[in-house]
Amino acid sequence: MFDIKDIYEAKSVKDAVSHLEAHPNAKIIAGGSDVLIKIREGKLAGCELVSIFKLDELRGVELTMQGDIKIKPLTSFSHITNDPVIKRYVGVLGEAVDQVGGPQIRNIGTIGGNICNGVTSADSASTLFAFDAEVEITGSEGTRLIPIKDFYKGPGQVDLKPAEILTAIYVRKASYEGYFGSYIKYSMRKAMDIATLGCSVNVKLTEDKKAFEDIRIAFGVAGPVPMRSPSAESAGRGKKINAELIESIGKAALEDVNPRTSWRASREFRLQLVEELTKRALKKSIELAGGAY
Amino acid sequence: MEKVLIRFTLNGKKVTSAIDPRWSLADLLRGGEHKHTGTKKSCEVGECGACTVIINDETYNSCIYLAIWADGKSIRTIEGLTGENGELSDIQQAFVDEGAIQCGFCTPGFIMSSLPILESGREYTRDEIRKLLSGNLCRCTGYKNIIDAVEKTMKARLEKKQQL
Numbered sequence: 413m414f415d416i417k418d419i420y421e422a423k424s425v426k427d428a429v430s431h432l433e434a435h436p437n438a439k440i441i442a443g444g445s446d447v448l449i450k451i452r453e454g455k456l457a458g459c460e461l462v463s464i465f466k467l468d469e470l471r472g473v474e475l476t477m478q479g480d481i482k483i484k485p486l487t488s489f490s491h492i493t494n495d496p497v498i499k500r501y502v503g504v505l506g507e508a509v510d511q512v513g514g515p516q517i518r519n520i521g522t523i524g525g526n527i528c529n530g531v532t533s534a535d536s537a538s539t540l541f542a543f544d545a546e547v548e549i550t551g552s553e554g555t556r557l558i559p560i561k562d563f564y565k566g567p568g569q570v571d572l573k574p575a576e577i578l579t580a581i582y583v584r585k586a587s588y589e590g591y592f593g594s595y596i597k598y599s600m601r602k603a604m605d606i607a608t609l610g611c612s613v614n615v616k617l618t619e620d621k622k623a624f625e626d627i628r629i630a631f632g633v634a635g636p637v638p639m640r641s642p643s644a645e646s647a648g649r650g651k652k653i654n655a656e657l658i659e660s661i662g663k664a665a666l667e668d669v670n671p672r673t674s675w676r677a678s679r680e681f682r683l684q685l686v687e688e689l690t691k692r693a694l695k696k697s698i699e700l701a702g703g704a705y
Numbered sequence: 706m707e708k709v710l711i712r713f714t715l716n717g718k719k720v721t722s723a724i725d726p727r728w729s730l731a732d733l734l735r736g737g738e739h740k741h742t743g744t745k746k747s748c749e750v751g752e753c754g755a756c757t758v759i760i761n762d763e764t765y766n767s768c769i770y771l772a773i774w775a776d777g778k779s780i781r782t783i784e785g786l787t788g789e790n791g792e793l794s795d796i797q798q799a800f801v802d803e804g805a806i807q808c809g810f811c812t813p814g815f816i817m818s819s820l821p822i823l824e825s826g827r828e829y830t831r832d833e834i835r836k837l838l839s840g841n842l843c844r845c846t847g848y849k850n851i852i853d854a855v856e857k858t859m860k861a862r863l864e865k866k867q868q869l
């Protein structure tokens with residue numbers, strides 16, 4: 413039995429929003445793999461909950477008329493990995509969330525919950541950053557759309573006002589078309605562990621596949637929130653691909669990150685991972701895009 | 706808290722249950738009127754898989770699944786595997802034969818996690834089996850015998866299917 417003061421099962425997004433307005437202290441529960449554990453640990457004991465878990469309108473992945481990918485927030489990690497649209501256009505996102513926890517957690521954990529937690533280690537977040545994803549937030553006044561980088565305010569803090577709900581995540585066609593990506597999660601255990609460092613890279617090569625037309629690099633756990641590395645990206649953009657360039661991109665990434673020492677790993681070790689994982693994910697992405705280095 | 710009524714399918718039978726909305730599904734299965742104590746509770750924070758059950762064909766940790774969410778779902782537990790007179794199913798027998806059970810506390814969870822593998826009709830490598838069982842912990846056996854039992858049952862079922 414959970415130490416819950418009250419739980420309300422929302423009937424629709426609108427219903428959830430109005431219930432949250434009437435109960436400002438209530439917390440949203442989606443799959444619960446974070447909230448229920450915090451309740452068990454006593455951190456959220458005695459809380460009021462609004463469950464959105466049964467809102468199937470918030471589940472699934474769609475390709476819009478414009479060719480954008482719309483990911484609804486209650487889609488579980490395992491459904492993202494197995495989704496044909498994700499597999500075809502942003503396979504790297506499916507691979508990234510396939511590294512969350514274990515099978516049971518991937519069946520209950522939702523991508524929306526993963527980013528609304530605001531933690532830097534979220535396996536989905538760095539890849540969404542790397543594709544310039546946008547998030548749609550719904551409140552009583554309607555919906556607003558913001559870039560994912562503005563959604564993260566600080567550790568554990570996201571731009572959700574009271575009585576607002578994340579209702580969609582978009583990856584635009586221009587952001588994924590022609591790009592090939594790779595995510596590397598470094599963790600002590602292969603399963604049931606959170607990332608010591610996560611690195612998501614995607615590249616678009618020129619027609620002759622000899623140079624980077626564009627390159628995007630994002631990290632988790634390299635700072636208080638997931639982040640991009642503009643220095644590493646501009647070190648590579650427009651340049652001819654060779655081993656030396658890859659080395660220098662890895663080095664350039666160090667200019668933007670600011671990892672900390674935790675019980676999991678030291679700052680120094682994380683810096684080494686930033687450089688090394690950037691190079692490895694870059695090489696893998698080049699291969700996927702049909703290039704060579 | 707006021708009880709709520711939910712309807713769900715438990716091992717193929719339609720049931721109705723009056724539940725406390727604060728219950729986890731593990732609370733409901735073990736402590737409700739069904740007394741399905743084959744589902745174990747250990748960590749109760751989604752780390753160990755001892756409480757694994759199948760909900761609509763997917764594995765879940767029932768310790769971090771709210772009982773109210775079970776409304777309308779089809780749930781399978783270890784109790785659903787044995788025959789009418791308590792005969793063991795092939796996977797249960799394989800766990801016994803391979804020495805994949807010592808204290809046995811993790812066993813129902815491992816067996817429920819292995820069902821999607823066995824029922825897919827597909828052949829998995831040992832590494833793939835390991836990955837699909839990575840949400841379950843065993844403190845006794847050292848895992849090898851568990852993987853052996855699952856692999857053996859998977860192969861036996863595939864062979865049987867081919868002969869048909």
Ligand code: FES
Nearest residue numbers: 747748749754768
């Ligand atoms: S008791 Fe549910 S995962 Fe450990």
Ligand code: FES
Nearest residue numbers: 807808843844845
């Ligand atoms: S047999 Fe004892 S925990 Fe697995």
